[in-house]
Amino acid sequence: MKTSIIKGTLMASMLALVTFACNDKFLQVPATGQLASDQLTSRAALDGLLISAYSQLNGRGYDQSAASLDWVRGDMSGGDANKGSNSGDFNALTPFQTYVSLNATNAEVNFKWRALYEGISRANMVLRLIPSAASDVTDADKKRISGEARFLRGHYYFMLKRQFNMVPYVDETVDYGTGVDKVPNTEDIWAKIEADFQFAQTNLPATQSASGRANSWAAASYLAKTYLYEKKYALAKALFDQIIASGTTASGVKYALVANYTDIFNAAKETNSESIFADQAAANTGSADNANPNLNLNFPYNTGSAGPAGCCGFFPPTFEMANSFRVNANGLPLLDGSYNSSANELVTDMGLASSAAFTPDAGPVDPRLDWSVGRRGLPYLDWSVHPGQDWIRDQTFAGPYSPKKFVFYKSQDKTLTDGSSWTDGYSAINYNFIRYADVLLMAAECEVEVGSLATSLNYVNLVRNRSANSAFWVKTAAGANAANYKIAPYTAFADQATARTAIQFERKLELSGEGHRFFDLVRWGVAAPVLNAFIAYESKKLPVAYAGAKFTAGRDEYLPIPQTQIDYQATDASGKKILTQNPGY
Template identity: 70%
Template structure:
């Protein structure tokens, strides 16, 4: 069994710190079990460490909806056009229907929109509690302990605010100096919080050790990578490049191994290979701990449907990869992607079994494809990990709504069932697979972006970084194989062998490489927004996808100046009695 490295939030029940207080002073009472900075039982090293671990535990959004996780498979990937909700139109309907994320029809009253907000501020309140405890820490907490613990707490707080900033844009900033019982209602959402996010990651970078005592804890290099990512979002390319250079040349994992790409692409999504040299910072998951909330609980719906004992979990058909994403893995005969968009035209479109019964004959696409396709998307006729060859229609709940594809990343192997999954609940889908919030391939591609636009950058270095990622994908030993040991499809991939002709050409290549390498990992929507191309790309996506899946997409539209951010939740607007300003056009 995989040992939990950071265990679940055993303190969740007592860490009920209200994110916002009511204005009525007679209601300003500390609820039973509330932890405040002066509580002596928590001022010991054990108490402070437990509170810190509880802050890590909120990364998977425990206690809230699946959208609350820092693995943004709904907002990042579904809204990004990489997948649709899947299952059928009625499953997970109502106020929190995930279909609203693929149709860009979010409302301030959407329950998931509110849950993401609440979960992130819950994480912030826990980080702030750690920081308030440190000044009154007992004698068993050394100066080095305080330095490290405060660094971890501020790293986590920076992460939660980063999530809020790119989700809602203008949000209130609350740190450990704010008294949760008085005055908090005066904090508006009228200030840009990028400077505070920078400050938290900078503090963490300067105070965390290069290696840590346990995998899963943030170290100096994770903080540096996250600060560089923050700079990239702010278009501070010179600052980002400087930090990415250091992470790439000197960064080490929590265990002291130099960051690198694992040899096999699929190992980045294998619970048995977690916390490897590609993992910069990850949500830690564990199975069979007595609490399924310690697992990858947010992924429990994201498996092929109706698989029985011959497939993983048996439920529920959510997170179905899109036609457009599948087509994107088409390559030319030289193994390079079709950057001109022609992958969505004519015979370049990936052959699929939409509308074809599983008992009918079907031969998978014979054209050249990037080998990452079949580690990223489950499709008929191709081995589905070690379960069986994907049978097509019988594993899809409603092809007319979801399409013909199944998710494949972050799915457990048959050989791991009941050991790296939890069989104590309604599904085996509670697995021990970590989700890397930042992995080294992501760092290389972000660094490539910085090289393109930094005044001291190099297009040639950007090409080198992209080719590092592609070289790993070209490892033939790691390609999906048939039972007879042959390649399961016509895999062709090569590096960019000539210099990028211009900055625009380099951007196109780097941005498309992020789409291929990081598909289904919750990055795509946020990338499109920060690149300033969301409206153009996503409306083209809708025009392509809608005729194929009209039930889920017909009439959908991305509206520039509105849909880049979720609305401020109406529940939070109501709590603050008009203090908050709603996002434009909601």
């Protein structure tokens, strides 16, 4: 089992810190429901506040759109998955896949904003109190605690930046009582995000006692990712080089690909060499909120046969995403887009009852398909063979597939899932914000721009070769390969354009359903053509789900600033609200 931070709410963390001693100070009773500043500056108190800042990583309490695995924006808006279920269930999410009706009054947009700023507020509280730390807080403690707090603040602002672009920057010097509503969103905050990750990299140790705590390598990875988003490829490459070369005796850390792709998403095996920074989840701690609370809708909708959680049919992979795993006779992706052609698209059971005969697709596919997509006729982890329509609430709206990556095993039910709530969908499966395969593919991008095509090729092939180990391919009950799996390394990248195309497609396959796709498309500057082509194809399969869908360049790359937040902010001397709305909203 993993050693990790068990996270709770701020109040729970702080109540655990309040102790009473049997001495003559017992008459000095603190005000009920309040904590004095001297109660918050001990080592235990500061660490409790820091854990509270970690606890906001999964956006608990702010609905599905605030989840650490940003499946609503990262995957639904990116074409990896659709909302699923049926047209009437939780239809506040539907605009994230159609774009046109996503507006500033959408509650889910505000939930995302609030969840991230809540995390920032908690990190700022830690940083505000460190200068007045009690005598039991050593200089080493201050260095570590402030490093973790600034790492977390950098993380939350990174998420805000790529969601909303121009956002107000509030640090520990801002008075939350009188000044927080006066901060405009006119300054680009990339430099401040860089500064937080640079500080964290310098001040954090290479290893931590608990797997959930950020270390210097996590900070370096996030800083490199920040540089990549800014297209500072040389700076990013230098850091990625260090991370890939990790493993010296001095560091005590070695990041590497795990042999079995599915171990990344297995709660019993997920603390491993591939996990660089993850939101830690734990089941059966006394609160389902310590498990993974924002994915509890994303399981097959079981009607005809038993399956995991029994609810609710959200987050199914799209036709286009599943088709992307089609390969040619040599085991390479169809980079020309022909995977969506009638000759190459996957055979599905769309429109067929589970009682009707069906033969799964027999063509060659990347083995990651059946680690990522639940499809009829193939084993669904250790639950059963996927029965098709009996596990889909409404095929005409959701399509024929089920999510698979963040689904627990039947053998783990009630042990690595939390049975204290309405569903077993509260699992102990972590979400990796950054994993080593992600680092290799980001490094490959940098090599294409400022380094070596040969090195880039090597990084991509490391990722592909991991999935070529047939011992870990999905098997039937008889032990045979469950489908016609083929995957091979690239032999060469002819030029930069070819390399870019291959790397971008490899990220699509390797990281599908992990919240990256939409943000990748935006930073590559190809969101409008790629997503409108996706809509043109997917809407033929699911016309109701994608009715009226259209991605508008210059607007839909970023979410609107929530109207609630604009209304809350103060006005300037001319009577205009401090916050400026994003273009097009």
